[in-house]
């Protein structure tokens with residue numbers, strides 16, 4: 058019973074993670090690596106994003122906009138990520154990520170879950 062209940066809690070999360078992976082691969086992976094220790098590409102590596110400082114990939118040279126956010130000590134979580142992806146430039150004016158947010162709220166939630174949830178790459 059317990060295991061069944063745990064599965065019921067876990068499965069929708071896993072499904073969201075898979076959906077998020079598909080969106081990530083289509084819309085983000087061309088610029089962002091997400092395997093721990095992989096070198097950054099055109100954008101920073103996003104492995105271990107949950108709880109990581111904004112601007113926290115030490116191998117990546119960020120814009121002044123993200124350097125300033127880093128100095129404020131902000132950290133990523135799923136809520137911040139969803140808000141960021143709805144309009145990245147509005148959150149960090151001068152960002153170098155351009156118009157690469159996600160228009161659909163469902164896509165934003167799925168990608169946030171994929172990048173910060175229990176099955177996220179560390």
Ligand code: HEC
Pocket residue numbers: 081084085086087088089099100101103110111112113114118119120121122123138142151152153154157158159168
């Ligand atoms: C065309 C390349 C490109 C695409 C596509 C792209 N990004 Fe980015 N992303 C960047 C760059 C470049 C930065 C660093 C921006 C800066 O320094 O201002 C960045 C920064 C970020 C950050 C902040 C990371 C940190 O270390 O604080 C997150 C989170 C992020 N992107 C998520 C995403 C997600 C999720 C997607 C897909 C929906 C995506 N990006 C699509 C280029 C891209």
